[in-house]
Every structure is written in structure tokens, then in C-alpha cells.
Amino acid sequence: MLGVIWFLLWGVLWAVYFMLDGSDLGLGTVMPALAKNDTERKLVYRSMGPFWDGNEVWLITAGGVTFAAFPATYAVLFSGLYTPLMLILFALILRGVTFAFRGKVDDPKWRQIWDLCLVLGSFLPALLFGVAFANLFKGLPIDGEGIYQGTLITLLNPYGIAGGLLFVSIFAMHGSLWLTTKTDGDLQERAGALAKKIWPVVLILAVIFLLATQRVTNLYDNYQANPVLFMIPLVAVFALLSTRFLMAMSAWWKAW
Known part of the structure; x- marks a missing residue:
């Protein structure tokens, strides 16, 4: 039971980190598409400045929990995914x-x-976090001694990408939604418009990823054994x- 509690805590820590620092990583990635001059770029930096380092505390805590609660997993992950x-x-x-x-x-x-x-310091972590977690869902090639039998190229499989x-x-x-809550005028309008354009891309990629998950992983076996778990994807779809809907109403803070 204690292991389950630690695992749930581990998941919560990662979820909070992605929720908070994900907006900074995303905003850094799309800044060239939003800020048209140096004044607007300064506004982008100021919207992230007070929060980005505090958000990374959640990442450090997630790593610490992995080490404290699951030392064997920590050893395999941090050596295999070095x-x-x-x-x-x-x-x-x-x-x-x-x-x-x-x-x-x-x-x-x-x-x-x-x-x-x-841009590079924001895009690369966002991409590689997704690649890493997708490969965790799929399963890593680990031998009987707990040694990772693969390379970075192994992780860059279609499912991981x-x-x-x-x-x-x-x-x-x-x-983009975060920037709409911190600015006004033209910059806010561009951020809101970009968020609306990205939304269907997120929807399409989410559908592709879910279908691929059913094909290349055994995760759905857990859902069939414990139907209550279907609440997780249902909540994600609802969100x-x-x-x-909230973006259409320009309720930017609630949409974020």
C-alpha cells in the first residue's frame, strides 16, 4: 500500500510540474511567433521571470521522490535514459x-x-519529456540485470516521437494561454489566436497517441481490469x- 501511495505522489508531482513549468516551456517555444519586437519580447520574459525557477522545484522534488521511494527504478532510469x-x-x-x-x-x-x-532551452525539454514518458508507457529494453539495452535512437521510435x-x-x-493572462492589446490577441490554432493540433496528436498506445503498449489491459481508470482519459477529454469552449469565450485564465 505504501508503494501505491508513493507512486500516486510521484504522479502528482510530475503532473503539477508539467502544469506549471509546461506553460513556461511552451511560451519559450512559441515566442518568435508571438513577439514582434523587443518590447513585446521583454513582456514575454517578464511573464515567465517570477515563476520559472520556482516551477522547477517540482521537477527536483519528483526526482527526489523517485530516488527515495523507488531506488531501483531511479538507478535504471537515470542510467538508461542518461x-x-x-x-x-x-x-x-x-x-x-x-x-x-x-x-x-x-x-x-x-x-x-x-x-x-x-527557444532551444524550452523546445528540447518539452520534446524529450514527451519522448521519455512515451517510452516508459511502451516499455524500455532492460535485461535481467536491470541494464538498459538501447541508445538515444532507440527512444526516438515513432511512438516516442x-x-x-x-x-x-x-x-x-x-x-500561449498563459501569456493572454499576463498581457493585453495586440500581444494578447496574437497569443489567444495562436492558442486557438494549436488546439486542433493537440486534439489530432492526442487521438493519434491514444490509438498508438492501444496498439504498442499493454496499458489498456489495466483499464479493462480496473474500469474506474477510464476516468483519467475522460477527464482529459473533458478538459x-x-x-x-473557454477560449471561444475569451475566458483566458479559466482556459489556462
């Missing part, structure tokens, strides 16, 4: 450095370089449809 985890770490560091150094030099080219770093693209699209919509 390359993507290091890429995520370096990308998050790059994003953090961007906030500190972008305004140090009053030069357009200097700021352009750090703007690119923000579908999971990565789904994460990127969800975060991009989430980040996605509600988001579109």
Missing part, C-alpha cells in the same frame, strides 16, 4: 542562463542569440473540450 536526461538538464540550464544574461549587453545581436537559446510532439503542442497552447 543521454536524454542530460540533454534536458543542459537545455534547462541554457534557459535559466538566458534570463540572467539577455539584458546584460544592450545589443540587438546579443539579445537575438539569447532569444534563440530560450508522437509523445514528444504531443507534449510540445500541449505546452505551446498552455504557454480539452472545455479549454476550447
Whole structure:
């Protein structure tokens, strides 16, 4: 029973992290499509500035819970997924450095370089988190001694890529909605319009991912054995449809 409680806590920590930092990762990814000048880019940075480092505490806590509650799983995951985890770490560091150094030099080219770093430092974690979790759903090639028998290319299978693209699209919509709650005028309108455009992409990718999940994983066996679990995808579908309805009403905060 204690193991179940820890597992639920682990899931909650990841869910909260993706909910909070996902908006920052998504906003950093789509910033070039939203901010048309340096003034608007500064507004984008300011909308993320007070929150991004605090949001990452949830990521650190999730890693700590994995180590404390599931040490064997921690050992296998952090050794088997070493390359993507290091890429995520370096990308998050790059994003953090961007906030500190972008305004140090009053030069357009200097700021352009750090703007690119923000995009890369936001897009890569979003993509790789999706790839990693999709492969966890599918199952990792691990031998009897708990050693991962694969490479980064092994993780970049069609199912893993579908999971990565789904994460990127969800975060991009989430980040656009976040910006609508922090700005007004033209920038808010562009952010809202982009969120509406991304919504059908999220829907299509979600359907593809769910169908692929049924085909390449055994997750649905758990749902058939415990029908109450069907509440999870039903809640997700309801949330996605509600988001579109709230966006149509320009209820941006509720949609976020």
C-alpha cells in the first residue's frame, strides 16, 4: 500500500510540474511567433521571470521522490535514459542562463542569440519529456540485470516521437494561454489566436497517441481490469473540450 501511495505522489508531482513549468516551456517555444519586437519580447520574459525557477522545484522534488521511494527504478532510469536526461538538464540550464544574461549587453545581436537559446532551452525539454514518458508507457529494453539495452535512437521510435510532439503542442497552447493572462492589446490577441490554432493540433496528436498506445503498449489491459481508470482519459477529454469552449469565450485564465 505504501508503494501505491508513493507512486500516486510521484504522479502528482510530475503532473503539477508539467502544469506549471509546461506553460513556461511552451511560451519559450512559441515566442518568435508571438513577439514582434523587443518590447513585446521583454513582456514575454517578464511573464515567465517570477515563476520559472520556482516551477522547477517540482521537477527536483519528483526526482527526489523517485530516488527515495523507488531506488531501483531511479538507478535504471537515470542510467538508461542518461543521454536524454542530460540533454534536458543542459537545455534547462541554457534557459535559466538566458534570463540572467539577455539584458546584460544592450545589443540587438546579443539579445537575438539569447532569444534563440530560450527557444532551444524550452523546445528540447518539452520534446524529450514527451519522448521519455512515451517510452516508459511502451516499455524500455532492460535485461535481467536491470541494464538498459538501447541508445538515444532507440527512444526516438515513432511512438516516442508522437509523445514528444504531443507534449510540445500541449505546452505551446498552455504557454500561449498563459501569456493572454499576463498581457493585453495586440500581444494578447496574437497569443489567444495562436492558442486557438494549436488546439486542433493537440486534439489530432492526442487521438493519434491514444490509438498508438492501444496498439504498442499493454496499458489498456489495466483499464479493462480496473474500469474506474477510464476516468483519467475522460477527464482529459473533458478538459480539452472545455479549454476550447473557454477560449471561444475569451475566458483566458479559466482556459489556462
